[in-house]
Amino acid sequence: MSEIILSLAGVSKTFNGKAAVSDLSFDVRRGKITGFLGPNGAGKSTSLRMALGILTPDSGQVSLFGGRPRASALERVGFLPEERGLYRKMKVIDVIIFFARLKGVAPIEARRRGLAMLDEFGLGDVAESKVKTLSKGMAQKIQIIATLIHDPEFIILDEPFSGLDPVNQKALERIVRARAEAGATILFSTHVMEHAERLCDQIVLVARGRKVFDGTVEEALGHVPRRVVLETVSETDLTPVFAPLGEIAESRANADGAHHWMINLGRGVEAQDVLKACVDGNIKLLRFEPARAHLHDAFVHLVETSGQFSNEKLEGEAV
Amino acid sequence: MRAIYLIARREYLSYVATWGFWLSLASMPMFMALGFGLPILIENSQPVRYYAVIDESGGALEAAITAQAETATDAAASDAPASADKYIRVHPPATDIEALRPFLLGEQKVETDDGPQPLFAAIYLRQDATGGVEIEYWSTNLTDGELRADIRRTLSEYMQLNRLIENGVSPELVAEAGALAPTVRELNPERSVDTAEVTSAERLPIIVAIGVAFGLWIVIFSVVNMLLTAMIEEKGNKVLEMMLASSRHHEILTGKLLGVALVSTTLLLVWGGLAATVGLGLQQLPFAAGLPLGEIMAAVLDPGLIFPAIGYFIIGYLMYGAIFLAIGSLCETLQDAQTLMSPMMLIMMVPLFLVMVAADSPDSPIIVIASWVPLWTPFIMLARLPQDPALFDIIGTTLVMVATAAGVIWGAGVMFRMGALNQANQDTVKGWFRLGGKRKPG
Numbered sequence: 001m002s003e004i005i006l007s008l009a010g011v012s013k014t015f016n017g018k019a020a021v022s023d024l025s026f027d028v029r030r031g032k033i034t035g036f037l038g039p040n041g042a043g044k045s046t047s048l049r050m051a052l053g054i055l056t057p058d059s060g061q062v063s064l065f066g067g068r069p070r071a072s073a074l075e076r077v078g079f080l081p082e083e084r085g086l087y088r089k090m091k092v093i094d095v096i097i098f099f100a101r102l103k104g105v106a107p108i109e110a111r112r113r114g115l116a117m118l119d120e121f122g123l124g125d126v127a128e129s130k131v132k133t134l135s136k137g138m139a140q141k142i143q144i145i146a147t148l149i150h151d152p153e154f155i156i157l158d159e160p161f162s163g164l165d166p167v168n169q170k171a172l173e174r175i176v177r178a179r180a181e182a183g184a185t186i187l188f189s190t191h192v193m194e195h196a197e198r199l200c201d202q203i204v205l206v207a208r209g210r211k212v213f214d215g216t217v218e219e220a221l222g223h224v225p226r227r228v229v230l231e232t233v234s235e236t237d238l239t240p241v242f243a244p245l246g247e248i249a250e251s252r253a254n255a256d257g258a259h260h261w262m263i264n265l266g267r268g269v270e271a272q273d274v275l276k277a278c279v280d281g282n283i284k285l286l287r288f289e290p291a292r293a294h295l296h297d298a299f300v301h302l303v304e305t306s307g308q309f310s311n312e313k314l315e316g317e318a319v
Numbered sequence: 320m321r322a323i324y325l326i327a328r329r330e331y332l333s334y335v336a337t338w339g340f341w342l343s344l345a346s347m348p349m350f351m352a353l354g355f356g357l358p359i360l361i362e363n364s365q366p367v368r369y370y371a372v373i374d375e376s377g378g379a380l381e382a383a384i385t386a387q388a389e390t391a392t393d394a395a396a397s398d399a400p401a402s403a404d405k406y407i408r409v410h411p412p413a414t415d416i417e418a419l420r421p422f423l424l425g426e427q428k429v430e431t432d433d434g435p436q437p438l439f440a441a442i443y444l445r446q447d448a449t450g451g452v453e454i455e456y457w458s459t460n461l462t463d464g465e466l467r468a469d470i471r472r473t474l475s476e477y478m479q480l481n482r483l484i485e486n487g488v489s490p491e492l493v494a495e496a497g498a499l500a501p502t503v504r505e506l507n508p509e510r511s512v513d514t515a516e517v518t519s520a521e522r523l524p525i526i527v528a529i530g531v532a533f534g535l536w537i538v539i540f541s542v543v544n545m546l547l548t549a550m551i552e553e554k555g556n557k558v559l560e561m562m563l564a565s566s567r568h569h570e571i572l573t574g575k576l577l578g579v580a581l582v583s584t585t586l587l588l589v590w591g592g593l594a595a596t597v598g599l600g601l602q603q604l605p606f607a608a609g610l611p612l613g614e615i616m617a618a619v620l621d622p623g624l625i626f627p628a629i630g631y632f633i634i635g636y637l638m639y640g641a642i643f644l645a646i647g648s649l650c651e652t653l654q655d656a657q658t659l660m661s662p663m664m665l666i667m668m669v670p671l672f673l674v675m676v677a678a679d680s681p682d683s684p685i686i687v688i689a690s691w692v693p694l695w696t697p698f699i700m701l702a703r704l705p706q707d708p709a710l711f712d713i714i715g716t717t718l719v720m721v722a723t724a725a726g727v728i729w730g731a732g733v734m735f736r737m738g739a740l741n742q743a744n745q746d747t748v749k750g751w752f753r754l755g756g757k758r759k760p761g
Contacts, residue, residue, distance in 0.1 A: 049740070054563050071322075071567050079564035085557030089333065101325050102565035143561065 003030040004063070005154050005185045006051055011060030013046050013209075020046045021209040023060070028154075028187050028202075033180050035196035035203040036189040037299065043209035044189040045082050048158050051187075052079055065154075075104045078152035082159045082189075084143045088132040092118070095131055096146055103150035110149065117145045137168050144172065148179070155179060157188035161195055173199060193295035205299055213302045217295060224293035224301050225264035228274045231287035232259050241281050245269050258286050322566035323574045330578025334545060340582065343541050347534075347590045367404070368439035369431055370466060371411035371419070376446035383477040384408075384470060406466045407431065411441065416457060423457055442470055452478055520614045524705035525678060527618040531628050532674045532701040534590075539636050539697075540667060542583040543643040546575065550647025551656060559648075559739045568736045576640050583636065627704055630717075635697030638724045639667070641731035648738030649747070670698035681706040690716050693723035 006028040013021045021043040028034045038044050049055040050062055053069030064073050086095050093114050100110035118124050121141045126134060134142065140163055148155065157176070161169045176199055180186055190196055196203055197217055205213040205220070213220055225247070231254065232238060242248055242263055250262035263274060271290035278285055334340050374381035388408065409429050413419050419441045421427040428435035443455035452474050456467050483493050506515040553559055562571050598616060618624065642663060650656040673695065677686045681703045690699040690708075696716045700708070737743035 052564070053567075055740070071570070074565055077564075081560035081564055083557045083560045085561060087329075087333070087553075087558055088556055089336075098325065098329055099561070099565060102322055102562075104321070146561065147564070 035200035038206035099146040227291040326574025327577035370440040380444040387473040631697035645731035645734035677702040
């Protein structure tokens with residue numbers, strides 16, 4: 001197991017009597033991309049603020065690089081907050097240099113790196129422009145540059161994809177991967193599960209301030225029942241055929257006369273077993289589709305089975 | 320320390336790049352120039368008024384006015400201010416008011432040494448058998464009453480002199496009596512008899528201290544407003560959390576206060592340098608040779624004033640700066656800030672009036688009590704200092720002020736921390752003052 005960069009142990013935080021984070025524990029390990037997932041208002045930003053020492057937890061322990069999150073540790077961290085902005089009246093390159101110098105980069109080196117990164121992000125021609133003249137997407141790229149300019153070993157990105165168009169979302173995913181390949185540890189929060197599914201080695205799922213899962217994406221998906229969707233044409237009731245293979249989640253007659261089935265496969269049952277049962281029973285198939293589970297399904301399933309929250313509330317929260 | 324330096328530097332450079340800073344820099348010399356120059360400009364730009372006197376009493380009243388005008392001209396020649404140049408008597412083109420009316424209405428002009436001019440006023444003088452005098456003053460100008468007052472005063476003195484002469488008093492005796500005036504020696508009982516006499520130069524420190532107190536107020540007022548505006552802008556732009564990713568709350572707060580303190584120091588140094596240059600320049604000019612510029616400079620640079628002024632500036636600025644920063648951190652827009660600003664503005668206005676009172680009555684109970692209010696101490700105590708307030712007052716007010724400043728900075732830090740992360744806003748502060756501590760439902 002690699003070194004623990006960030007550790008939250010039993011951390012809680014309450015605002016005006018309302019719990020934002022409750023007894024939250026998880027670790028972020030060196031060199032890994034960790035996704036911190038949950039719906040809006042789940043306590044992700046509060047947790048990240050506590051991780052950096054911007055907020056002090058009411059109880060529990062936070063350890064960053066093996067110690068309390070002190071100001072000196074911030075130089076090793078690149079943090080892109082959810083609420084982000086820039087000095088609108090400053091020139092782009094000056095803003096980047098300012099944030100780089102706050103992180104301990106020498107002025108000349110800050111300018112050199114800033115110009116290089118602007119070129120890398122395709123923004124070389126706006127270096128001397130005022131920030132207020134940039135589009136929202138361009139400004140967000142400048143914020144990312146300001147976060148990464150000091151080449152941090154630990155990168156924390158709070159909802160980094162929000163506000164970016166699909167092209168720039170892909171570009172940011174590439175940047176995250178490249179930094180990880182270069183050895184950086186990355187923790188990012190998002191409420192969009194697809195990004196985490198594509199990027200993360202490790203995920204931490206939270207809902208209403210509580211952790212509901214901590215593990216790999218595969219482990220999370222392992223909690224979701226595998227499904228098969230079928231459409232059959234038969235004059236007889238096929239329930240006795242499918243019932244031994246798992247839970248029949250959906251069964252209804254379509255308008256075209258076909259019958260729609262969704263079967264949550266039982267333990268040890270594979271999609272091929274369903275297909276074999278259909279062939280053996282001489283059942284006419286119009287559709288046979290093994291359904292791939294997504295992280296969103298895993299999240300909903302994990303929260304439901306945790307027994308902490310009502311189903312309809314969480315279906316509404318998760319994106 | 321590096322974060323504080325970088326934040327202070329950025330703040331300083333961003334303020335210096337604004338129009339507001341250059342306007343503030345220019346405002347003081349501009350207002351001073353206007354304060355001195357405008358009355359002179361108004362005086363010089365006022366047109367010469369031409370008037371006619373029609374004496375229906377036989378000439379005695381006109382003779383009195385002529386004599387007074389000659390006296391005024393002599394006085395003007397000896398550098399004394401006079402209205403003689405502003406009002407010039409001309410020969411009336413007619414004696415009947417109906418004939419004079421077109422001249423008074425500007426339809427016709429009277430002949431003067433400066434060419435044809437409109438007639439400003441026609442003054443009819445009449446005297447009855449008992450010696451009573453009536454002045455009939457015709458003019459379309461209803462506001463300029465100086466000529467009317469001059470004529471009235473002249474004829475009033477003429478009537479009084481006549482009455483005295485009629486009762487056997489000689490004109491020489493009247494003139495002699497009019498010149499009588501007591502000599503006044505102002506003495507300070509704290510000194511020995513030989514050195515007790517108070518000179519006008521000794522009053523300079525009091526006047527200078529009041530000037531410095533006002534200057535202090537203007538500087539603090541200007542820069543804390545800059546601080547507030549910039550803070551609100553930063554909050555609105557959502558830069559604060561980006562900053563918090565690189566530095567701590569106290570570093571941001573200190574950096575901002577320090578940056579703006581440098582801005583105000585720049586203002587003070589430029590104004591001070593400008594005032595010293597103008598003062599030195601004026602000393603070379605003959606008309607200003609009589610001004611006590613050296614004494615004024617000495618009073619300003621007196622260690623008994625300059626060091627307390629620096630101390631009061633630092634503490635006063637920190638108190639007001641921290642409060643305005645905290646207000647800014649709670650608000651997204653200037654409109655949001657208005658509610659919280661209003662009571663602060665009222666608090667800030669009070670010392671402006673009290674400093675004036677302190678100049679005349681430094682030991683007045685109101686002034687003594689007000690100087691113990693920490694937010695007013697920097698201004699009122701500065702105005703009181705040249706008048707030797709009690710040592711207890713000096714030490715006590717300073718201790719209370721320093722303790723309050725520490726408390727205010729701490730409290731502002733807490734509010735700043737909450738405001739920066741949107742955990743508090745202007746409604747939170749309003750809630751503290753809500754009667755009965757009522758809370759919104761839900």
